[in-house]
Amino acid sequence: VQLVESGGGLVQPGESLRLSCAASRSLFSIETIGWYRQAPGKQREMVALTKRWGSNIYADSVKGRFTISRDNNKNTVYLEMNSLKFEDTGVYLCSAELSQTTYWGQGTQVTVSS
Numbered sequence: 001v002q003l004v005e006s007g008g009g010l011v012q013p014g015e016s017l018r019l020s021c022a023a024s025r026s027l028f029s030i031e032t033i034g035w036y037r038q039a040p041g042k043q044r045e046m047v048a049l050t051k052r053w054g055s056n057i058y059a060d061s062v063k064g065r066f067t068i069s070r071d072n073n074k075n076t077v078y079l080e081m082n083s084l085k086f087e088d089t090g091v092y093l094c095s096a097e098l099s100q101t102t103y104w105g106q107g108t109q110v111t112v113s114s
Contacts, residue, residue: 001025001103003094008108011084019079019108021094027072028052032097034068035079038107039090047092048079061087084112 002024011017019035027033034049034057048068049057056068067080081088089112094105 001030001096001098003096003103003105005092005094005105005108008092008110010111010113012114013085013112015084015112016080016082017084017110019081019092019110021077021079021105023075023077023096025075027070027075027077030096030098032095033070033077034095035077035092036095037088037090037092037110039087042090044093049095050077081110084110086112088112 004022005019007017007019009017031052032049035047036044037047038044045059047059047062048066050068050070065083069078089110091107092110093107096103
């Protein structure tokens with residue numbers, strides 16, 4: 001599976017961004033797909049995941065602010081990020097799991113700064 005992220009950028013606290021992850025195959029063939037982030041000096045952490053049949057999982061730190069969604073016709077997963085905070089800064093990576101293998105995109109940088 002190839003994953004291509006887009007939509008990162010530089011925003012101020014409180015603003016919003018929408019990330020996209022385009023997959024090279026049908027989302028129905030992927031067991032779990034979603035987003036992780038890597039901040040400088042910190043471990044990679046799960047942000048939001050969506051399962052094949054639609055259930056979603058969120059990190060506690062983003063619940064109520066971020067929403068993961070999918071367009072099965074476009075093989076694309078989105079991450080709508082609202083009320084962004086300084087601590088949301090990092091490289092956001094799209095991840096897909098199928099057949100016990102995890103695939104990663106190259107990542108897109110999100111910087112929250114005043």
